[in-house]
Amino acid sequence: MALADLAVTAYTSFTALTLLQQISIIVFTPFVYNILWQLYYSTRKDRVPLVFYWIPWVGSAVPYGMQPYDFFESCRAKHGDVFAFVLLGKVMTVYLGPKGHEFVLNSKGASVSAEEAYKHLTTPVFGKGVIYDCSNARLMEQKKFAKYALTKDSFINYVPKIKEEILDYFVDSENFKMKGKNSGIANVMLTQPELTIFTASRSLMGDEMRKLFDASFAQLYSDLDKGFTPINFVFPNLPLPQYRKRDEAQRKISGTYMKLINQRRATGDIDPQRDLIDSLMTHSTYKDGVKMTDQEIANLLIGVLMGGQHTSAATSAWFLLHLAERPELQEELYQEVTSVLAPKGGKLEDLSYDDLQKMPLVTNVIKETLRIHMPLHSIFRKVMKPLVVPNTKYVVPAGHHVLVSPGYAQTNDKYFPNAAKFDPHRWDDASAQTSTGDDTIDYGFGAVSKGVSSPYLPFGGGRHRCIGEQFAYVQLGTILATYVFNLKWTFEEGATVPDVDYTSMVTLPQEPAKIKWVKRETCVI
Structure with missing residues (x-):
């Protein structure tokens, strides 16, 4: 049977249903498709673990938008430092901690793009x-x-x-x-x-x-x-x-x-x-x-x-x-x-x-304030070419996004003891906590530190460092x-x-x- 004939048959069958049945199909079909898609995704051994969600397209937008660091920590506890979640139709691959900073912020410009991630937001403003x-x-x-x-x-x-x-x-x-x-x-x-x-x-x-x-x-x-x-x-x-x-x-x-x-x-x-x-x-x-x-x-x-x-x-x-x-x-x-x-x-x-x-x-x-309250809690990049997560079998496909959160590391006890406490004196002798290495690179606007593996990056890093x-x-x-x-x-x-x-x-x-x-x-x- 031709595709057109299948479409006509499906439409005829749908219109023959009661109004209640039609509404039920319209409402529940996206949810069924959403669950089936997630089940299929979970069978892909080359994909990072996906945070389960019920609402199609919206995904995990609500918990992420309300308390991003708590959301990241709950996901890390279940999936580890690398996981993905759906944010308003976009699949976001998260890599937490200094290794994640290195993975995202030092990825090659041909592989990830800040321009493609942000231009629709910034162009009307600037x-x-x-x-x-x-x-x-x-x-x-x-x-x-x-x-x-x-x-x-x-x-x-x-x-x-x-x-x-x-x-x-x-x-x-x-x-x-x-x-x-x-x-x-x-x-x-x-x-x-x-x-x-x-x-x-x-x-x-x-x-x-x-x-x-x-x-x-x-x-x-x-x-x-x-x-x-x-x-x-x-x-x-x-x-x-x-x-x-x-x-x-x-x-x-x-x-x-x-x-x-x-x-x-x-x-x-x-x-x-x-x-x-x-x-x-x-x-x-x-x-x-x-x-x-x-x-x-x-x-x-x-x-x-x-x-x-x-x-x-x-x-x-x-x-x-x-x-x-x-x-x-x-x-x-x-x-x-x-x-x-x-x-x-x-x-x-x-x-x-x-x-x-x-x-x-x-x-x-100032330094301590920026540690606890990094102005941007998340930094995005759009993936332009398939991107391998280092030392894993995972591949982030083109069209997805990668997300890094220095603010998560900066407020985590693993990297900063008693991280919730506002204590400027923690910096009196803490240069090692901000060290990113001595190597520098010039992306065209002057030399900046090449390394971004520090847990403290309030001004970002790499070619897009502030x-x-x-x-x-x-x-x-x-x-x-x-x-x-x-x-x-x-x-x-x-x-x-x-x-x-x-x-x-x-x-x-x-x-x-x-x-x-x-x-x-x-x-x-």
């Missing part, structure tokens, strides 16, 4: 032709272009600007208004995103662009930020209000950058030492002679600023919350900051880049030092460090996330 909306070779060169504004000399200039922005924020923000108040309540989920976008724009984009970053401009970045949610990852273009806001924000921010770029082009007022905008206008010609268009430069500026904003906003919010229940650590930090500034007369206005290098506890608070790590420590160190010099803070009565909200793409504190602050005697406002 724009065309940049980050993941281009070849990997182009992205590596774009990172090199951006690094011209991430040198030590640049950092030296950034510190006083970042400090000034923080002090201005203490005066202007509704959460502080410190010229008229000696104490108050601050919602860190409001203050830190604003503060990080203001400090990053002032330092990276320059004074001229910073003047445009009022509260309304910060709101545009907030609208863009909402483009990084799980629903956007699966459905990047839905006719929903938040999608329209995302797209409108992208156009307005990009247009603002373009206006300044066009103005500088027209007048010839371009100084590559002034800010990242001029730096990219000067250094943005690819090796093959092709120049980035000005629109691509504007889009890359959005990507650079947002990349740092995610990490710094979340990390600074978390260290303020952890320190709120640790007054003794605040006092230690205060003593460290004031002792470093003492030879200069003890004035915060003299805080410099070199001073930050003499504050190990400040650095270790280039803003040093800037993040400068920005966050200045924020922390300025806070402890001017303020003491605690929780309101009965409050504690909030749980983690894993439902967004970034690990954020659940609200309410508020601190109760009071001015110190050394407060400069």
Whole structure:
């Protein structure tokens, strides 16, 4: 019997059934198929163990989305460090621990692709032709272009600007208004995103662009930020209000950058030492002679600023919350900051880049915060060619995804004793825990460590390692030092460090996330 005849016979038989029978078939057939597919998958000896799931297509999305580390641990206990689960129609192969970091982050670019995994999510936010909306070779060169504004000399200039922005924020923000108040309540989920976008724009984009970053401009970045949610990852273009806001924000921010770029082009007022905008206008010609268009430069500026904003906003919010229940650590930090500034007369206005290098506890608070709260709990790659899992018989087929979670290792007692405790002093003599080897490799944006086998990788690793790590420590160190010099803070009565909200793409504190602050005697406002 021809296939068409079979289809007609099946349709005729189906329409002859009662409505209840038809509904039952429509509802239950996907479930039956789902179970049969999983049974077949389990017979494949060349496939990693698959986490069983009942709901077709959805798979394990709910337990993974709500508590990813708990989900990983339960799967590891049953299947070992290597397993797969279905996430909204995608088969994700997970390899936990340092060996997994090496497997995923150092896989050859021809075998796995970050671009194919993320471009549908990032392109509407950043724009065309940049980050993941281009070849990997182009992205590596774009990172090199951006690094011209991430040198030590640049950092030296950034510190006083970042400090000034923080002090201005203490005066202007509704959460502080410190010229008229000696104490108050601050919602860190409001203050830190604003503060990080203001400090990053002032330092990276320059004074001229910073003047445009009022509260309304910060709101545009907030609208863009909402483009990084799980629903956007699966459905990047839905006719929903938040999608329209995302797209409108992208156009307005990009247009603002373009206006300044066009103005500088027209007048010839371009100084590559002034800010990242001029730096990219000067250094943005690819090796093959092709120049980035000005629109691509504007889009890359959005990507650079947002990349740092995610990490710094979340990390600074978390260290303020952890320190709120640790007054003794605040006092230690205060003593460290004031002792470093003492030879200069003890004035915060003299805080410099070199001073930050003499504050190990400040650095270790940031490091410990990043350990417990790695901003991205999962890192994906799409498999482009069949990928053999080392020392196993398993093969991950093309079209599947691989997933690695440094945050899982960073919060695991196996790698960090008493991992749940916020303890910056664990880093006082713990360099071995972050060692990845001395070998380096240059993917096109400067030498980085070749090894990624450390359990501690808050900035990722390999060719997609974040280039803003040093800037993040400068920005966050200045924020922390300025806070402890001017303020003491605690929780309101009965409050504690909030749980983690894993439902967004970034690990954020659940609200309410508020601190109760009071001015110190050394407060400069």
